[in-house]
Amino acid sequence: MAKDMTLLWGSGSPPCWRVMIALEEKGLQGYNHKLLSFEKGEHKSQEVLDMNPRGQLPSFKHGSFVLNESYGACMYLESQFKSQGNELIPRCAAEQAMMYQRMFEGLTLTQKMGTWPKAEVFSRCFAPQGVTCSSCIAYLFRFGLNEERYPKLTEYYNLLKDRPSIKTSWPPTWLDDPQAKDLLKDI
Numbered sequence: 001m002a003k004d005m006t007l008l009w010g011s012g013s014p015p016c017w018r019v020m021i022a023l024e025e026k027g028l029q030g031y032n033h034k035l036l037s038f039e040k041g042e043h044k045s046q047e048v049l050d051m052n053p054r055g056q057l058p059s060f061k062h063g064s065f066v067l068n069e070s071y072g073a074c075m076y077l078e079s080q081f082k083s084q085g086n087e088l089i090p091r092c093a094a095e096q097a098m099m100y101q102r103m104f105e106g107l108t109l110t111q112k113m114g115t116w117p118k119a120e121v122f123s124r125c126f127a128p129q130g131v132t133c134s135s136c137i138a139y140l141f142r143f144g145l146n147e148e149r150y151p152k153l154t155e156y157y158n159l160l161k162d163r164p165s166i167k168t169s170w171p172p173t174w175l176d177d178p179q180a181k182d183l184l185k186d187i
């Protein structure tokens with residue numbers, strides 16, 4: 001159905017997973033995809049560099065159009081396949097404003113993780129941001145985020161994690177090793 005699309009991806013990468021969830025939600029199964037290993041440095045292979053000179057995953061192509069920014073790819077898919085699958089952008093202006101605010105705030109906060117105290121970053125990351133952010137939320141819980149300390153985030157995560165688009169695209173490396181380290185347990 002989506003034979004003119006190609007996704008190069010890495011398991012466990014929230015940006016990669018976000019694009020995969022969006023493809024599922026839009027009913028765009030059957031796209032070409034290749035799982036690459038970060039550990040083996042395959043994200044710096046010529047195949048990736050030809051599509052994404054930064055050597056990062058995801059690298060996504062629709063026909064001759066390249067979209068290597070995961071949010072950009074999600075928004076493109078929603079715009080090009082608006083009437084197909086599930087609508088990813090709320091029509092209500094207030095909800096749409098909140099969605100964009102939270103999506104891009106999430107990116108800013110991720111960048112701040114290197115410089116701000118982690119507690120400050122996570123204390124601002126508590127509200128729903130739509131399926132495109134669910135990959136980041138799943139990532140937090142995989143690394144041991146305390147469910148009692150973040151009840152709203154936990155509730156939201158539990159709502160999303162059984163969604164077919166998310167279950168189908170669950171990172172294969174996480175299936176073998178369901179709970180990673182307790183890195184975030186004290187945050």
Ligand SMILES: N[C@@H](CCC(=O)N[C@@H](CS)C(=O)NCC(=O)O)C(=O)O
Pocket residue numbers: 010013014015016043055056057058068069070071
């Ligand atoms: N802005 C990009 C970021 C993608 C990104 O940071 N990918 C990471 C994996 S999660 C990566 O490829 N890192 C390897 C590197 O930067 O060399 C997006 O959201 O698509």
